[in-house]
Amino acid sequence: MSLTLDKPWRSRREPPGDLDALPGHMGVFELGDAAGGVLFVGYAGGRSRFGLRGEIAAALERLPAATAFRYEVTTSYLTRYQELLMVHRAATGELPPDNAPMPGLGRLSPG
Amino acid sequence: MDLALSEEQDLVVATVRRFVREEIVPLEQSLDPDADELEPADRERLVAKTKAMGLYGLDIPPEYGGPELDLVTRTLIAIEMSQHRAGLYAPCYGVFGGAGLAQLFEATEDQKERYLFPMLRGEKKGFFGLTEPSGGSDPARAIQTRAHRDGDEWVINGGKIFISGADKADFGLVFARTDPDRGRNGVTCFIVDTDSPGFHVRRIVHTLRAARYATELGFEDMRVPHANVLGEVNRGFAIANDRLSRQRIPYAAGCIGVAIKAHEMALEYVPQRETFGAPLSSRQAIQWMLVDNEIDIRHARWVTLEAADRAERGQDFRKEAAMAKLVATEAGGRVVDRCIQMFGGYGVTKDFPFERWYREMRIRRIGEGPSEVQRHIIARDILGASLR
Numbered sequence: 001m002s003l004t005l006d007k008p009w010r011s012r013r014e015p016p017g018d019l020d021a022l023p024g025h026m027g028v029f030e031l032g033d034a035a036g037g038v039l040f041v042g043y044a045g046g047r048s049r050f051g052l053r054g055e056i057a058a059a060l061e062r063l064p065a066a067t068a069f070r071y072e073v074t075t076s077y078l079t080r081y082q083e084l085l086m087v088h089r090a091a092t093g094e095l096p097p098d099n100a101p102m103p104g105l106g107r108l109s110p111g
Numbered sequence: 112m113d114l115a116l117s118e119e120q121d122l123v124v125a126t127v128r129r130f131v132r133e134e135i136v137p138l139e140q141s142l143d144p145d146a147d148e149l150e151p152a153d154r155e156r157l158v159a160k161t162k163a164m165g166l167y168g169l170d171i172p173p174e175y176g177g178p179e180l181d182l183v184t185r186t187l188i189a190i191e192m193s194q195h196r197a198g199l200y201a202p203c204y205g206v207f208g209g210a211g212l213a214q215l216f217e218a219t220e221d222q223k224e225r226y227l228f229p230m231l232r233g234e235k236k237g238f239f240g241l242t243e244p245s246g247g248s249d250p251a252r253a254i255q256t257r258a259h260r261d262g263d264e265w266v267i268n269g270g271k272i273f274i275s276g277a278d279k280a281d282f283g284l285v286f287a288r289t290d291p292d293r294g295r296n297g298v299t300c301f302i303v304d305t306d307s308p309g310f311h312v313r314r315i316v317h318t319l320r321a322a323r324y325a326t327e328l329g330f331e332d333m334r335v336p337h338a339n340v341l342g343e344v345n346r347g348f349a350i351a352n353d354r355l356s357r358q359r360i361p362y363a364a365g366c367i368g369v370a371i372k373a374h375e376m377a378l379e380y381v382p383q384r385e386t387f388g389a390p391l392s393s394r395q396a397i398q399w400m401l402v403d404n405e406i407d408i409r410h411a412r413w414v415t416l417e418a419a420d421r422a423e424r425g426q427d428f429r430k431e432a433a434m435a436k437l438v439a440t441e442a443g444g445r446v447v448d449r450c451i452q453m454f455g456g457y458g459v460t461k462d463f464p465f466e467r468w469y470r471e472m473r474i475r476r477i478g479e480g481p482s483e484v485q486r487h488i489i490a491r492d493i494l495g496a497s498l499r
Contacts, residue, residue, distance in 0.1 A: 003314065046144035046461035076317045078145050079324040083315045086278070104148075106278025106326075109311040 003087045003110055005030050009068040012060050019060075024051035027073040028080045031059055031066035031098070038088060039066050040098035043081040063098055082106065114413075120184050126164060127191040134160070135203055139196045144461040145321040147201040157206040168231070170210035170361075175231060177210070182360070182423040183416055189361045190412070193368030196464035199471045200323060202365060212237045212284055213357070214300070214350050218341055226282055226302055238283035240271045240303075240328060241351050247273065248484045250286060250351050251295030256330065258287035258299060264334045265289075265301060270313070271328040278312045278326050280305050285330070286347050293345060300347035302339040309333030319470040355480060356429050359436035360422065362479050363415040366443030367408060369468050373450040374404045376463075381453055391453065400449040407442035414438045430492040437485035440475040447472050 009032055029052060031040040040063055044055040052071050060066055074080050086108040089095055095102065116124065138153055139146075149157070161167045169185050171177025180188075192202035210216075215227040215237075229235040246253030256269025267287050277283055282304050290297030303310065311329040318325060342350055378401065381391040391397045415438075418431035447468045451458035458465045476482050 076321050076324075078143065078322040079315060079317050079320075082324070083317075086315070104279065107305075107312060108278060108314070110313060 003083065003108075005070060005072055005084055007070040007072055009036070009070050011068055012066060019057055020053065022053040022056060022071070023073055024053050025073045026075055026077045027052045027071055028077055028084060029056050029059070029069055029071035030084070030096075031063055032068045032070070033065060034067045038096045039063060040096050041081065041084045041088065043077040045077055083108075116187070120187055123166070123180070123184060124187050124191055127166070127188050128194075130160070130164070131191060131194055131198075131203065135195050135206075142197075143322075144196065144464070144467060147197050147204070147322040149204045149206070154204065154206060157203075158208070161203075161207050166207060168208040168210070170213065171208070171231060172210075172216060175216070175227075182419045186360055186364050186416060186419040189364035190368040190371065193365040194372040196467060197322075198372070199365050199369050199468060199475070200320060202368075212239060214284060214341060214354060215302075217350075218302075219338075221338060222302060222341065229281075235281040236276060236279055238274055238277040238280040239354070240274050240277065240283050240285040242271060242273045244270070244272050248480050250298065251348055254286055254288050254298055256285070256287040257291075258289050258301065258335075260289075260337070261334075263337050265299075265337065265340070267301065267303070267309075267330045267333045267335060269330050273316060273325040274328055275323070275325055277305065277328055278315075284341060284350075286351055290345055295348040296345050298347040298351070299344050300341040300350045301335045302341055303333065303335055307333050307335065319474055321467075321470070356432050357422070358479055359432040359485075360415060360419050362475070363411065363418075363432075363435040363439035366439040366472065366475055367411050367415060369472065370404070370408050370411070370439075370443040370446035373447050373465060373468060374401070374408060377401065377404070377450045377453045397453060400453060404446045404449055407446050411435070411439040411442040430489050433480075433485040433488040433492075436479060437482050437489070440472070441482060444469075444472045444476060 005028065026044050026046060028041065028043045030038050032038050040059060042055055042059050044052040048055050052073070056069055056071060060069065082105060085095055085099065085102065086106055087110065090108045090110060134157055138149060158167065165178055168177045169180060169188060173179040189202065192207060193199055197204060211230045215223065215230065218227055226235065226237065230237055241247060241250055243253055243255055245255055256267060256271065258265045258267045267285065269287065271285070282302055285301050285303045286298055287301060288297055289299040309331040310333050311331065313327045313329045316325040316327055381397050384391045415435040418428050418435040421428040421431050447465060451465045451469060454463065454465060457463055460466065
């Protein structure tokens with residue numbers, strides 16, 4: 001498994017109804033800008049209503065600057081979420097701009 | 112032989128049981144079902160309560176500020192502390208504190224100042240780095256990480272895997288081979304600062320535990336001062352081995368606690384759930400599952416308490432600790448599996464804790480030495496010299 005989320009980006013302007021067809025599974029997702037940068041990393045956990053579908057829709061509504069999203073279905077959503085944040089920080093020196101600070105986040109040096 | 116709990120043990124067990132049910136379980140209603148951490152404010156509030164109860168830092172020796180409780184009592188407490196959703200790997204979410212790396216109680220005064228005391232004050236975190244890709248149950252042979260001396264320093268090259276907490280730690284205990292020709296007498300334990308050049312957390316290792324991961328570490332020409340050798344050079348195996356034996360008792364206790372809670376939930380459920388016009392509890396198939404749960408739990412509990420009792424008395428307890436680990440992890444798995452069966456479809460949903468226990472309990476038959484290694488330890492002990 002890749003350390004980064006390497007699924008293809010999808011436009012937030014999906015044809016009507018396509019967002020409703022997103023999976024209701026648990027998993028992780030990223031919101032991005034037009035330049036391909038990651039703005040936000042989130043997850044759909046065991047208590048998320050409608051799983052990724054619900055969490056991605058809510059996050060897109062909250063962040064109008066996001067032009068695209070991508071996701072990965074996984075039951076290890078909490079550890080994968082932390083991993084994506086750690087990999088992002090290892091590559092850029094900081095968390096994605098719309099993620100709140102996480103004082104307890106671990107450090108990776110993937111090399 | 113008195114098998115009854117003392118008045119003090121009864122009181123402590125009842126106190127911890129009430130704490131788990133009144134303080135921990137209600138918080139889990141709003142946490143993610145796989146969470147293993149509380150909100151900081153909740154954690155702070157509950158730590159203050161355990162300190163006020165005189166039960167903080169249970170495994171810390173009294174001379175370092177821990178409560179003076181014998182190992183049997185601490186094992187009874189560990190059985191209670193795990194009786195909630197996250198209880199197997201995050202008993203009470205850590206609000207009772209812990210001894211951290213107990214090996215540091217044997218450190219030099221200088222090492223204690225730099226690592227032990229800050230760890231006990233909560234200022235530094237440590238990790239235990241033993242297992243390598245070549246194995247973890249046989250450290251005498253499996254350790255391939257090498258260290259060679261260069262003046263007042265040691266230079267370490269190699270790597271570790273399945274290491275918990277290394278990405279968040281300030282330091283760790285790393286076992287490395289310092290004499291390639293001496294087997295178990297050629298391994299040394301080093302205290303390693305995680306900001307040392309050459310220390311790398313290469314990746315997260317995702318497992319069945321959805322909230323807590325292990326890490327893979329790499330060491331490239333990592334320099335460690337000679338003053339950071341824990342114990343003696345080439346005597347690290349004894350440190351690792353002692354830790355492995357001691358850790359098996361609380362490891363077993365956690366499994367027993369979860370099994371007790373799962374069994375208790377099943378006992379509440381089966382008289383209420385009806386099938387074909389009669390409660391599940393009237394079905395012999397269900398009754399026998401409950402009976403088997405009861406026997407599994409009692410068996411595991413007594414074997415584990417016996418190991419704790421022997422360790423407390425200063426007697427050899429390696430065989431008993433191996434039995435406790437073997438019996439409790441396997442019994443715990445069976446109990447949770449039966450409870451899922453009794454709960455049917457609900458048993459595998461995230462609405463209930465069984466699915467989390469099922470996943471995490473499976474790891475328990477491997478972690479801290481798999482069942483086969485425990486059987487090997489027991490066989491070696493009962494067969495003695497004839498096996499060697």
